[in-house]
Amino acid sequence: MFAKGVAAGLALAIALPPAHAQTARRASLPVVRDAEIEGLVKDYSQPLLRAAGLSPARVEIVLVNDLAFNAFVAGRRIFINTGTILESETPNETIGVLAHEIGHLAGGHQERLRDQIERAKTIAVVAGLLGAGVAAAGAASGSGSVAGLGGGLMTSGGNIAQRGLFAYQRTEETTADRSALTYLLKTQQSPKGLLDSFAGLMRKNMLSGVSSDRYVTSHPAPQDRIGFLQTAAKESPYFDKKDPPALQLRHDLARAKIAAYNGGAGQVRRTFGRNLNSLPARYGDAIATHLAGSPRAALAKIDALIAESPGTPWFHEVRGEILMAAGRSDEAAAAFAKAAKLDPTKSGILEAAVGQALVTGGKPERMKDAIAQIRRGLERDPGNSTAYQFLAMAYGKTGDIGAAELATAEGYWEGGNFRQAKVFAARAQQKFRPNSPQWRQAQDIITTKVNRK
Ligand SMILES: [Zn+2]
Known part of the structure; x- marks a missing residue:
């Protein structure tokens, strides 16, 4: 992401x-x-x-x-x-x-x-x-x-x-x-x-x-x-011990991503100068191409990497990002779902990304699925404030304004903006039956003293 x-x-x-x-x-x-x-x-x-x-x-x-x-x-x-x-x-x-x-x-x-x-x-x-x-x-x-x-x-x-x-x-x-x-x-x-x-x-x-x-x-x-x-x-008996090659590869893939996001193709080249044909260098290049606004070229590059290493979740994730940028949200959701399935860490960010892509697609019949996906991601990672914005949009598209406002309140709360959280919780609360679970959730946000968090 x-x-x-x-x-x-x-x-x-x-x-x-x-x-x-x-x-x-x-x-x-x-x-x-x-x-x-x-x-x-x-x-x-x-x-x-x-x-x-x-x-x-x-x-x-x-x-x-x-x-x-x-x-x-x-x-x-x-x-x-x-x-x-x-x-x-x-x-x-x-x-x-x-x-x-x-x-x-x-x-x-x-x-x-x-x-x-x-x-x-x-x-x-x-x-x-x-x-x-x-x-x-x-x-x-x-x-x-x-x-x-x-x-x-x-x-x-x-x-x-x-x-x-x-x-x-x-x-x-x-x-x-x-x-x-x-x-x-x-x-x-x-x-x-x-x-x-x-x-x-x-x-x-x-x-x-x-x-x-x-x-x-x-x-x-x-x-x-x-x-x-x-x-x-x-004095350590492990002084000359080298990192396992698989870990070195993961490390270099992460460096490639950081380089691409912070300095584009130039930074990727500066990082991997000696070996631009390596998997990490090409990964960085694919991301840089995507960020430079060339989805078609970026897609070709990431697809080549996926063909070579189909089990790497992050290649599918980047593919999802590229498809999102190209306006192909349904395919993006599928790519994120693939990444989430392969991700050994089971990151909530990827789970939520599947739903976020569906929200971006805007098809009303997909909103229920989108909400479930984002909720699943938030269960694993409640601190993902971006996901709340998409959750609110999804509820908005289903016409459930109270739930949209409550999701907005949760997002503000997680982001530390407690005042806005309380404003939206109060708005949401008016739309729920008193003492219903959502009403009580809003009440919690309204009454919780910030210092306690
Ligand atoms: Zn120190």
């Missing part, structure tokens, strides 16, 4: 496309939802989380569509920039970064921040973690007024907040490194990626002479820390 999305319960002003991020006047976090990449990062994280004694079900992974190398934890969420995956040539490099972040998570290193995030519940605060220091400073000083955090945030000096509040302490860095090494050992994975990622970042940072890299700024890595990592990593 690679659809912009929201981190449930966090968003107010959110999800500007990356191309416009620099001109953003408000702090924003471009969260993306994509079944393929989410599934991959989950597969990277889950063994590490278990090794850390954490329950994977209780930790949420949030993808941030930003090409800068960054990852961080906040509360029970792991945020990872797509740029971190793109820059990692092997799964093991991303896995190393995740292991380190999970080390911070397990160590409770940001407990003091968590309180503030829980209290403020706004994306502005989370954006502060990414370097919009003023928002962070405002929250920290207790002003907490989101409305007051107006324009110009992104450009104001964020260093104070980063150094003071958001940077981990050096002892915490060492602890996170040690924890990461333990998790990697327990899961029989190489610590080489961890070492390569951090050493690489440090080198780049020293060469450029300025501490411009947010990841480096928030994760202080003095030379002695790299030294420790180097020594400790090489």
Whole structure:
């Protein structure tokens, strides 16, 4: 899908496309939802989380569509920039970064921040973690007024907040490194990626002479820390262990998608320069062709990939996207259904996509099916705010305005826009019989105190 999305319960002003991020006047976090990449990062994280004694079900992974190398934890969420995956040539490099972040998570290193995030519940605060220091400073000083955090945030000096509040302490860095090494050992994975990622970042940072890299700024890595990592990593019996080829392929397919979405065919070529005939490079090229607005050429390219590897769910998903763009919604729904069937992670995003395509097709007789499909997707993934919009459209087409308004209210609620959620819930409620299940659902949204969420 690679659809912009929201981190449930966090968003107010959110999800500007990356191309416009620099001109953003408000702090924003471009969260993306994509079944393929989410599934991959989950597969990277889950063994590490278990090794850390954490329950994977209780930790949420949030993808941030930003090409800068960054990852961080906040509360029970792991945020990872797509740029971190793109820059990692092997799964093991991303896995190393995740292991380190999970080390911070397990160590409770940001407990003091968590309180503030829980209290403020706004994306502005989370954006502060990414370097919009003023928002962070405002929250920290207790002003907490989101409305007051107006324009110009992104450009104001964020260093104070980063150094003071958001940077981990050096002892915490060492602890996170040690924890990461333990998790990697327990899961029989190489610590080489961890070492390569951090050493690489440090080198780049020293060469450029300025501490411009947010990841480096928030994760202080003095030379002695790299030294420790180097020594400790090489003691691992798995140091020279390579990623399984199937995982490397999935990793490269994800990188191809990220490259295509963030820089088109040019970025795909820069990523896979040496081998443009590889499956990932051609996948990226097919997506870039689709995004450039050439559905016929894109379809031919993705069909060739499907012929070669019919069991790859993401090829069918991209085929669905292309067909949607070409106005062939019924075929798109079938392609998404195929992808959903093949998807080992059973992502709710794909399930919902089937229904979304049917809604776009607009045939009244398909709406019941569309509603059922979207509901199925939402059961798996209640945070999919785009799906609620389509659900509301589907109800609208069947003439059930109350249900359409209730679905809109749910979508706003999941997106963190509680005020609009209550407005639509109140409207919907007037159309239901008092104490009917839908009436009560609307009542819940109307009466729930936002702080509880
Ligand atoms: Zn760190």
